[in-house]
Amino acid sequence: MPNFTFKGGLKLENPYPAEEIDLIRIPLPDKVILPMQQRIGEQAKPIVGVGEHVLTGQVIATIDDERCAPVHASISGKVVAIDEQVMVHQSGLKAQCISIESDGKDDWVDTSIGCTEHYELCTPETIYNKIRVSGIVGMGGAGFPTHTKVQLAENCHTLLVNATECEPGITCDASLMLAYPTKIIRGIEVLFHVNRAERAIIAIEDDKPEAIALLKKYCKNDRISIEEIPTKYTSGAEKILVKSLLGIEIPSGKFASDVGVLCLNVGTVVAIFDAVVENRPLISRAVTVAGSAVKVPKNFQVRLGASYDYLLSFTDFEEGKHKVSVAGMMMGIELKGTNYSVTKNTNCIFVGMDEKSTPAKAKECIRCGLCNTVCPVDLLPQQLYWYSKGENIDKAFEYNLLDCIECGCCSYVCPSQIPLVNYYQFSKALYRQQVNEKEQNDKARDRFEFRELRLERNKRERAEMMEAKKKALKEKMASDKAQKNIIEAAVERVSSSKSDIKEQDGN
Amino acid sequence: METNHLDTNQIMRQVIYALVLGVGAQIYFFGPSVIVQILLASVTAIIAEAVFLQIRGAKIKPAITDGSAILTAILLAISIPSIAPWWIIVLGVLFAIIFGKQIFGGLGNNPFNPAMLGYAFLLISYPVQMTQWLGEFVSISQGIDAIFGLNYVDSLTGATRLDDVKTQLMLGTQISDINLEPVSQLWINVGFLLGGIYLLLRRIIFWQIPFSLLLGLALMSAALFFIDPSQFTSPYFHLANGATMLAAFFIATDPVSASTTPKGRIIYGFFIGILIVVIRVFGGYPDAVAFAVLLMNITVPLIDFYTQPKAFGK
Numbered sequence: 001m002p003n004f005t006f007k008g009g010l011k012l013e014n015p016y017p018a019e020e021i022d023l024i025r026i027p028l029p030d031k032v033i034l035p036m037q038q039r040i041g042e043q044a045k046p047i048v049g050v051g052e053h054v055l056t057g058q059v060i061a062t063i064d065d066e067r068c069a070p071v072h073a074s075i076s077g078k079v080v081a082i083d084e085q086v087m088v089h090q091s092g093l094k095a096q097c098i099s100i101e102s103d104g105k106d107d108w109v110d111t112s113i114g115c116t117e118h119y120e121l122c123t124p125e126t127i128y129n130k131i132r133v134s135g136i137v138g139m140g141g142a143g144f145p146t147h148t149k150v151q152l153a154e155n156c157h158t159l160l161v162n163a164t165e166c167e168p169g170i171t172c173d174a175s176l177m178l179a180y181p182t183k184i185i186r187g188i189e190v191l192f193h194v195n196r197a198e199r200a201i202i203a204i205e206d207d208k209p210e211a212i213a214l215l216k217k218y219c220k221n222d223r224i225s226i227e228e229i230p231t232k233y234t235s236g237a238e239k240i241l242v243k244s245l246l247g248i249e250i251p252s253g254k255f256a257s258d259v260g261v262l263c264l265n266v267g268t269v270v271a272i273f274d275a276v277v278e279n280r281p282l283i284s285r286a287v288t289v290a291g292s293a294v295k296v297p298k299n300f301q302v303r304l305g306a307s308y309d310y311l312l313s314f315t316d317f318e319e320g321k322h323k324v325s326v327a328g329m330m331m332g333i334e335l336k337g338t339n340y341s342v343t344k345n346t347n348c349i350f351v352g353m354d355e356k357s358t359p360a361k362a363k364e365c366i367r368c369g370l371c372n373t374v375c376p377v378d379l380l381p382q383q384l385y386w387y388s389k390g391e392n393i394d395k396a397f398e399y400n401l402l403d404c405i406e407c408g409c410c411s412y413v414c415p416s417q418i419p420l421v422n423y424y425q426f427s428k429a430l431y432r433q434q435v436n437e438k439e440q441n442d443k444a445r446d447r448f449e450f451r452e453l454r455l456e457r458n459k460r461e462r463a464e465m466m467e468a469k470k471k472a473l474k475e476k477m478a479s480d481k482a483q484k485n486i487i488e489a490a491v492e493r494v495s496s497s498k499s500d501i502k503e504q505d506g507n
Numbered sequence: 508m509e510t511n512h513l514d515t516n517q518i519m520r521q522v523i524y525a526l527v528l529g530v531g532a533q534i535y536f537f538g539p540s541v542i543v544q545i546l547l548a549s550v551t552a553i554i555a556e557a558v559f560l561q562i563r564g565a566k567i568k569p570a571i572t573d574g575s576a577i578l579t580a581i582l583l584a585i586s587i588p589s590i591a592p593w594w595i596i597v598l599g600v601l602f603a604i605i606f607g608k609q610i611f612g613g614l615g616n617n618p619f620n621p622a623m624l625g626y627a628f629l630l631i632s633y634p635v636q637m638t639q640w641l642g643e644f645v646s647i648s649q650g651i652d653a654i655f656g657l658n659y660v661d662s663l664t665g666a667t668r669l670d671d672v673k674t675q676l677m678l679g680t681q682i683s684d685i686n687l688e689p690v691s692q693l694w695i696n697v698g699f700l701l702g703g704i705y706l707l708l709r710r711i712i713f714w715q716i717p718f719s720l721l722l723g724l725a726l727m728s729a730a731l732f733f734i735d736p737s738q739f740t741s742p743y744f745h746l747a748n749g750a751t752m753l754a755a756f757f758i759a760t761d762p763v764s765a766s767t768t769p770k771g772r773i774i775y776g777f778f779i780g781i782l783i784v785v786i787r788v789f790g791g792y793p794d795a796v797a798f799a800v801l802l803m804n805i806t807v808p809l810i811d812f813y814t815q816p817k818a819f820g821k
Contacts, residue, residue, distance in 0.1 A: 239819060252820035363515045363573065364615030368762040369713065372769065377819035382767050383811065400818040416515045416615075 002247040006240050008376040010233040010409050012168040014207075015329060016290035016350075018297040023175040023286055025301045026314050030102050032074050032305025033085055033341040036061055037095035039143035041068040046098055052079045057109040057281050059133075060098055067148045069135040073100055074283040074303040076107040088326055088340050090333055100305070114279035124154070124194040127276055134275030135282045135344075139267030140173075140236070141166055141327055143345035146268055150194065152255075153262035158246060159191055159200035160256070163211070163266040164229065164236035167328030170348040172286040173266050175299035177204070177211035179286075180270050181218040187273035188224055197262060200224045203245055205231040233330065234376045234407045238263045252403050267347075287311060288348035293318045308338040308349055321354040330408040363416035371410035371420065377403050381410035385420050388427040393434065396427050518711055519574030522757065523581060525705050529698035529753060530585055536691035537643075540589040540650030544596050547654075548580035551600040559609040575614045579603055582622035582757060586750060586797075587629065590645060590653035591636050598632075599625040619804045620764045623797040630792060638793060696752040703756025715772035716765060716779075717755040723780025724751065731788060745784055754783065754796040764804045771807075771814035779803050 036043040044061035054060055054073040061071040081099040086092055115122045115130060122130075132147035140162060161184070165173050177184065188200045202219075204212050206228040215226050227245060229235055239250045241263065248259050256263045264272075267286060274280045283304055290297035294315040302311060308324070324335040326349055338351065371381035379400055387396040404424050411420045513521065533541050556576045560567045570576075580600050587596060603625030611617045630637045645653070706712045724745055731739040745751060750758070759765060759779050766775040779799045786795030 243819075250820050252818065254820070361569070363569065364613065366515055366518075366575075366615050366762050367765070367767050368518070369767045369772075372767065372816075373713075378816045379818055380768060380811075380815060383815075399815065400821065403818045403820065413512075415513055415518055 002245050004227070004244055005230050005232065006235065006244045006376055007378065008374050008409065009235065009240075010374055010412060011231070012233045012330075012412075014168045016169045016297040018171055018290070021171045021175045021178060021299060023179040023299050023301050024314070026311075028075055028102055028104065028106055029303055029306035029310045031080075031099060031307070032102075032303060033097045033099045033307070034060070034071055034074065034305040035085070035087060035095050035097045035341075035343060036071060037087065038068060038071075038145075039137060039345070040145065041065045043096055044068070044071050046082050046096070048079050048098070050079050050082055053077070053103075054079060054100060055107050055109045057111065057283060059281075060100075066132075067145055069132055069137055069145050069147070071098070072135050072281045072283055074305050075100055075102045076105055077101045077103040086340070088333060088335065088343065088346070092336070108280075111279040115276050116279065117277050119190055119276050120193055122276075127190070127194045130276050131272060133281070134271070136268060136271045136275055137282075137344050138265055139271060139285060139344065139347070140265030141331075141345050141347050143343075146264070146272065149257070149264070150191070150262065153257040153260075154195050155260065156195055156197050156257065156262040157199075157260040158262070159188060159195070159197040160241060160245065160261055160263040161188060161200060161202040161266055161269055162236055162238070162241055162263055163202055163204045164241065165205065166236050166347060167330050167332075168233060169290055169297070169350065170288045170328055171297065172288045172299050172347050174208050174211050175288075176267055176270055176286050177208070177215060179301075181214045183270045183273045184215065184266055185219050185221060185224065186277065187269035187271075189221065190272055190276050191262070191264075191269070192223065195262060198223065201245055202226045202266070203229055203241055205229055205235065207231040234405070234409060237376065237405055237407060239405070240376050252400070282344060285342065285344065285346070287342055287346055289315055289351070290348065291323075291351040292353045293320070293322055293351040302342055304344060305341050307341050308351075311342070311349065312338060312351065317351075318353065323352045323354045325350045325352075330412065331406065362418045365414075365416055365418055368415060370413045370415065374409040374413050376407060376409065377405055379404055381420050384427075385418065385423050388423040391427075391430065393427055393431050397431070401427055401431075513709075513711070516573050519578050521709060521711050522706065523574065523578055525702035525711075526581060526585070526699070526757065528702050529695055532691075532695040532698035533585060533589065536695065537589050538645035538650055539647045540645055540654060541585060543647075543650060543654055544584040544587065544589055544591070545581050547593055548584035548596050548600045549577050551597045552576040552580035552604050555601050555604040556609065559605055560613070563609070563613075565613065570613060573614060576604060576608075579608065579621045579625075582753075583625045586622070586626050586753070587637060588639055590650055591639070592656055593654050595629060595633060595636050599629040602628045615763055617763055618807070620758060620761045620800050622761075623758060623800045626797040627801060630797065692749070693747045696747050699752035699756060703752060706756060706760075712756065712760040712762075713769075713772065715769060716760045716776035719773040719776030720755045720759050720780040720783075721746065721751075723777035724755075724783055725780070727781045727784040728788075731784070739788060745787070749787070749794045750796045751783070754779070754800065758796060759800055759803075764800075764807065766807050766810045766814070768811055768814040768816060770816070771810040774810055774814065775803055775807065778806075 036046065041063060042065060044063040046061045048054055048060045054076060056073060056076045058073045059070045060073050063070060077100050079098060080101045082096065084094040085097040087095050115127065119127060128147050128151050131150060136146040138144045138146060163173050163177060165171060191197065200223060202215060202224065204226065212226060212228060219226060229244060234240055235244065238256055242256055242261050243249050246261065248261065250256060250259055271282045275282065284301055285304065286299055286301055288297060288299050289311050294312065294317055296316060298315055300311055300314065322338065324338055325332040326335060326346060327333060328348060329350065365382060365385060367382055369382060375381055383399045384396055384401055384404065387399065401424060406421050406424060408421050411418065414420060530541060553571050553576060556571050557567050560570055583599050583603055584596055587599065603621040607619055607621030607624035608614065608617045703717055707714055725742045728742040728745040732741050759776055766772050782799035782802055783795045786792065786798050
């Protein structure tokens with residue numbers, strides 16, 4: 001049964017409480033850098049060249065993989081570079097990016113072709129395709145291509161709109177709800193048209209009464225309900241949300257779509273509305289900028305590809321040595337500096353002053369078990385740590401390592417300050433490596449075994465052939481001999497008959 | 508859930524603070540000699556730990572300042588007779604730190620409770636010194652004399668209460684004829700109980716182990732008492748005597764050597780409770796906490812494996 005909350009998790013203080021959570025629209029950036037690499041699949045291939053002029057919303061890179069989305073220009077202007085840039089990634093990975101310099105005009109591609117508000121006349125396939133070509137991916141942070149997710153959940157019974165902020169300190173979803181309540185409601189109605197969901201639930205944390213009131217006010221559709229859930233960390237994780245709101249426990253290794261639930265972030269719903277009804281591809285998003293270096297936390301609606309520095313220039317930014325992280329304090333990534341650009345899944349940028357405090361050094365695990373009590377998916381983080389540390393992957397799997405959602409609650413409460421999640425990520429990577437190696441080994445072994453088999457077969461076939469030839473030869477020789485005998489017999493006969501004739505003649 | 512956000516060092520310190528009431532009661536009834544034992548034990552523990560870390564090539568400072576060695580030392584110091592000769596506690600602590608903890612890789616890696624390993628070692632090796640207990644207050648000067656052997660007076664010592672009861676029962680005395688009013692024992696146990704409740708409230712220990720240990724102990728002793736009240740002491744006697752509360756809240760709850768799963772902790776504590784009664788009643792030693800805890804330490808990996816909570820979606 002739904003109980004609107006869940007076991008474990010953490011009640012965390014909002015580190016950056018904001019008095020106002022308005023969505024601030026800022027001027028166009030002078031330059032954007034758009035990465036070709038997305039959450040899944042190969043890198044997209046640029047279809048524009050350096051020096052080419054592009055329009056806002058124009059497709060500038062495509063990808064053959066049907067599950068992935070194309071990349072659009074987020075401003076109009078000139079393509080100035082197509083080169084490798086450092087991505088937002090723990091290892092400082094590089095990927096190909098297209099840089100566009102703005103012409104300041106924001107000239108759009110033709111947005112009159114498409115479904116418009118008469119989307120009811122469009123087939124679901126047309127709408128799925130529209131979502132795909134509009135480049136929509138999960139806006140909550142996961143960045144999974146939305147059309148694939150929506151299509152998989154075609155037969156779902158419930159649409160769950162996740163308006164719980166991923167982590168404390170992030171308010172971009174709240175700002176979206178306050179700015180576009182009708183878009184959210186109408187976006188849900190678009191989704192009702194393409195799948196069989198009987199109802200939709202918008203899940204909002206109870207610390208956002210304004211957003212709740214506003215959505216309730218604008219929601220005239222009785223198939224849509226707005227539910228408050230307690231503000232508690234990891235409540236926004238898909239599996240946890242489905243369990244606490246619908247009472248359905250998604251089996252290990254399965255997804256929400258497998259239990260008939262389509263779960264989308266509220267930002268994604270807005271993007272679907274923009275794409276389907278307004279024919280505008282995904283070229284901007286809401287980003288929370290907070291941290292001790294920016295003083296007042298702010299939410300910006302910003303074009304994709306704009307630099308962090310550009311966003312920070314609209315805050316009371318304090319210069320100095322900074323600690324930058326993206327995607328939150330629990331599951332986020334620490335970055336070196338602010339030289340990055342906003343992507344489709346950049347929900348927040350935290351810039352704090354680096355207080356030069358030496359990071360707490362991890363101590364030994366004393367097996368206190370505090371981590372067990374906060375794990376929202378009921379694992380034993382302490383045991384997982386023990387086996388991950390010893391690289392005993394099989395044992396870690398017996399303790400359900402793969403079900404870990406890497407929320408970081410265990411690391412957060414650990415009295416020995418052990419970066420537990422890093423160990424789990426390491427173990428998972430090790431597992432993937434082992435699987436790859438095994439696959440390669442299997443392939444190599446198969447190849448080797450096949451070669452052996454082939455050689456064996458050749459040998460056998462050759463032997464059989466030789467045998468057959470020998471036999472044939474023998475037979476031939478035998479038949480030759482028989483022939484010879486016949487000839488000899490004939491000759492004998494002839495000669496004897498000749499002599500008979502002679503004898504007769506003689507008579 | 509709410510978290511107390513203590514780090515490992517603070518947890519160790521909190522546990523040490525929580526011992527104050529129980530140790531205070533010990534001092535009130537038996538004199539301040541226990542302080543001397545605690546000091547001796549702590550110094551030995553720090554030196555042993557530092558030397559061993561040096562040999563292992565590990566960092567010394569973080570390990571000796573984490574408070575875990577001192578906690579082990581204190582637990583052992585308050586478990587032995589407070590007038591035992593100085594070399595008893597020194598040997599015990601050395602054994603606890605070296606063979607109980609460092610040899611396995613230091614804090615967090617020891618399968619056995621180090622303090623109890625030290626206690627068991629002492630009890631087996633030096634049964635005479637380990638079972639002599641004063642039923643009365645010893646002044647500081649008398650205590651120091653006894654500890655350092657300056658003026659060791661045999662007549663000072665006697666048997667512990669649990670030992671006493673056992674001996675009298677063996678001699679055929681009926682329970683009803685034995686003086687069972689354990690005032691000092693009762694108050695020391697109350698002291699440790701209050702300290703334990705403090706730890707529970709601070710969420711430094713979880714309720715499962717103390718609760719199930721006391722339950723196991725009470726049920727087992729109640730069963731025996733029900734069978735034959737003239738031969739077996741009551742559950743109340745078992746709860747209020749010996750190291751029961753110290754075991755329930757401070758020794759069995761040592762997280763490193765205990766089970767870590769919620770269900771596992773209940774099983775672990777429950778069987779320690781049962782074993783304490785069984786060893787007290789039928790065993791050859793007066794108190795049984797050390798052996799009960801050590802026996803259950805062995806079973807921890809097994810308990811942990813079979814009491815995993817059902818993971819989400821499994």
